[in-house]
Amino acid sequence: MIRLAIKSLMNRRASVLLTIIAIAVSVTLLLAVERIREQVQSHFANTVSGTDLIIGARTGQTQLLLSSVFHIGNMTNNMSWESFVDISDRPEVSWSIPISLGDSVQGLPVVATTNAYFEHFKYGSKQPLEFSKGRAFAADEEVVLGADAAEKLSKNIGDDIIVAHGSGGISFSEHDEHPLTVTGILQRTGTPVDKAVLVTLHSLEMIHSGEHEHSDHDHHNEAPAESISAALLGLKAKPLALRLQRQINTYDKEPLTALLPGMTLQQLWKTLRVFEQALTAISAMVVLIGLLGMLTIMLASLRERRREMAVLRAVGAGPGTIFGLLLSEALLLTVVGAFSGLLLLYGLQWSLAGVIQSQTGLIFSSSWPSNSEWWRIALVIAAGFVLSLIPAWRAYRQSLADGLTVKI
Amino acid sequence: MNAVNIEKLIFSWAGQQPTLDIPAWQIKQGETVLLRGPSGSGKSTLLSLLAGINTPQSGHLHLFDTAFSSLSGRQRDRYRADNIGYIFQQFNLLPYLSALDNALLACQFSKKRQQRIAKQGSSAENTAIEMLQRLGLSSEQIQQAAHTLSVGQQQRVAAARALLGAPKLLIADEPTSALDAEHRDTFIQLLLELSSQNNTTVIFVTHDAALSPYFDKHVELNELNQAGAKP
Numbered sequence: 001m002i003r004l005a006i007k008s009l010m011n012r013r014a015s016v017l018l019t020i021i022a023i024a025v026s027v028t029l030l031l032a033v034e035r036i037r038e039q040v041q042s043h044f045a046n047t048v049s050g051t052d053l054i055i056g057a058r059t060g061q062t063q064l065l066l067s068s069v070f071h072i073g074n075m076t077n078n079m080s081w082e083s084f085v086d087i088s089d090r091p092e093v094s095w096s097i098p099i100s101l102g103d104s105v106q107g108l109p110v111v112a113t114t115n116a117y118f119e120h121f122k123y124g125s126k127q128p129l130e131f132s133k134g135r136a137f138a139a140d141e142e143v144v145l146g147a148d149a150a151e152k153l154s155k156n157i158g159d160d161i162i163v164a165h166g167s168g169g170i171s172f173s174e175h176d177e178h179p180l181t182v183t184g185i186l187q188r189t190g191t192p193v194d195k196a197v198l199v200t201l202h203s204l205e206m207i208h209s210g211e212h213e214h215s216d217h218d219h220h221n222e223a224p225a226e227s228i229s230a231a232l233l234g235l236k237a238k239p240l241a242l243r244l245q246r247q248i249n250t251y252d253k254e255p256l257t258a259l260l261p262g263m264t265l266q267q268l269w270k271t272l273r274v275f276e277q278a279l280t281a282i283s284a285m286v287v288l289i290g291l292l293g294m295l296t297i298m299l300a301s302l303r304e305r306r307r308e309m310a311v312l313r314a315v316g317a318g319p320g321t322i323f324g325l326l327l328s329e330a331l332l333l334t335v336v337g338a339f340s341g342l343l344l345l346y347g348l349q350w351s352l353a354g355v356i357q358s359q360t361g362l363i364f365s366s367s368w369p370s371n372s373e374w375w376r377i378a379l380v381i382a383a384g385f386v387l388s389l390i391p392a393w394r395a396y397r398q399s400l401a402d403g404l405t406v407k408i
Numbered sequence: 409m410n411a412v413n414i415e416k417l418i419f420s421w422a423g424q425q426p427t428l429d430i431p432a433w434q435i436k437q438g439e440t441v442l443l444r445g446p447s448g449s450g451k452s453t454l455l456s457l458l459a460g461i462n463t464p465q466s467g468h469l470h471l472f473d474t475a476f477s478s479l480s481g482r483q484r485d486r487y488r489a490d491n492i493g494y495i496f497q498q499f500n501l502l503p504y505l506s507a508l509d510n511a512l513l514a515c516q517f518s519k520k521r522q523q524r525i526a527k528q529g530s531s532a533e534n535t536a537i538e539m540l541q542r543l544g545l546s547s548e549q550i551q552q553a554a555h556t557l558s559v560g561q562q563q564r565v566a567a568a569r570a571l572l573g574a575p576k577l578l579i580a581d582e583p584t585s586a587l588d589a590e591h592r593d594t595f596i597q598l599l600l601e602l603s604s605q606n607n608t609t610v611i612f613v614t615h616d617a618a619l620s621p622y623f624d625k626h627v628e629l630n631e632l633n634q635a636g637a638k639p
Contacts, residue, residue, distance in 0.1 A: 010504065011503065404456060
């Protein structure tokens with residue numbers, strides 16, 4: 001019977017092919033939505049894998065997280081250097097990275113920090129940053145570039161860079177008097193670090209204050225900056241994070257915000273869940289439309305196929321066999337459609353992997369479909385099965401009524 | 409033994425006057441019968457009863473030693489697959505199958521037909537090819553898709569399908585109405601020749617009385633059927 005179904009489908013290959021394409025594309029969409037969601041979440045989680053606590057001036061936790069680690073949005077307030085030192089010196093803090101943000105080079109974010117950044121920042125599965133070329137900055141005139149930043153600016157070790165004030169793509173106040181020299185280029189991490197231009201805190205301070213030359217080199221041992229945007233903290237013991245967070249949130253010298261990156265990300269995903277669900281619902285609708293297309297084509301073909309049914313009845317097929325034939329045709333279409341969709345997904349992923357990575361930093365694993373993806377495919381096939389009961393039932397009734405005498 | 413034995417058969421479509429009322433009708437095994445009747449005389453209805461698509465409201469319909477009209481729908485489908493060959497007026501074939509696959513279709517639905525062929529020491533496919541060749545199809549035409557064949561060729565493939573696996577009963581519903589006189593005569597001759605080899609009983613429905621010399625018996629449906637006769 002399957003063989004018969006296949007041959008019958010082959011006979012109507014034009015409409016069958018279109019149906020399969022419609023189902024395949026819709027299934028691809030359904031799976032892609034899920035896959036992108038998962039990738040974005042793990043990408044974000046990977047970026048902050050080593051950091052236990054992030055602190056900054058009083059602001060929303062999400063805003064602090066997005067601007068400090070992902071360089072999305074601006075920080076409106078700064079925290080004072082004194083507070084940073086005070087908190088860093090607490091016994092439970094094992095390391096701290098101060099960062100100052102807000103400037104850009106050709107749209108790439110400038111991250112002012114200290115050498116602690118290269119020492120303590122961890123991404124992915126707690127991997128440290130590594131240099132593909134050169135070394136960390138040792139002086140205020142030196143700059144380290146992320147992998148993408150080096151590519152985009154087409155700079156190499158020893159080249160000069162001019163850092164502008166402001167984070168927009170176009171800068172109104174360029175400071176030609178502060179050329180910095182590239183001393184190191186980081187290996188690709190697949191995180192926002194790739195796009196960063198890393199400078200020392202003091203060098204940023206000089207850009208802002210318009211200081212010339214290194215007139216106050218002596219200050220160096222004091223504070224490298226008056227204030228910073230945020231700080232990433234590593235703790236000696238993770239369980240201390242919650243307590244320290246509470247203490248910082250109620251810090252009495254100035255209003256501060258502390259956040260646990262993992263928790264804040266979870267909250268962020270929670271607020272975005274409605275959006276995700278809407279996307280999933282839309283792609284589910286698209287799948288439904290694909291399946292309804294199949295239903296339409298099958299129902300429309302039933303009238304033309306009354307002769308075929310009568311012939312099958314004549315050679316001994318019962319109405320149940322006719323029912324089964326229609327059911328297996330529809331099921332075949334759905335299954336082939338769903339798996340073509342899966343193949344299409346991998347095809348797209350494979351062919352677009354480079355573009356996606358350079359545009360968004362997302363790296364899609366070409367691993368086997370996850371359980372939830374299999375579930376989605378199974379649901380599509382189940383939906384196709386349920387819908388195919390309609391033409392199968394119609395054919396059943398029709399073949400009972402027609403018997404061997406078809407009057408058209 | 410009687411191939412067909414009808415007693416006091418009454419059939420009516422839902423909510424209508426009886427279409428068929430046949431007090432008694434017998435066909436002997438191996439007989440070839442021409443059944444003639446004008447349109448609207450209940451021919452199609454009678455054929456659907458003989459093929460087991462419908463069952464009479466009352467009376468008996470026996471095929472050979474089987475109380476056909478008291479079988480379940482599923483059993484009748486099975487019986488039809490195993491024992492009855494059926495040829496339509498036209499459009500007998502599945503257009504997307506080759507002539508050969510069409511001829512083999514009946515065997516696919518019936519193990520018994522396959523067994524009968526196997527008993528003769530041949531495969532279904534070889535027997536089908538042999539039969540199609542005897543019916544005048546070239547070996548190319550045998551492999552061609554059914555819709556590329558002429559009407560006459562299609563009817564011959566239909567005959568091969570109906571007779572493959574030696575069914576006990578062949579029902580042909582005006583199979584020659586789409587053929588011209590010359591093709592019609594050769595078709596009937598071949599059909600009867602192949603049927604007689606397996607002692608298949610033939611019920612040949614037509615409105616053309618001129619064909620009666622080919623058959624053992626000529627039956628007018630109007631004479632059998634009392635449905636319209638009663639006031």
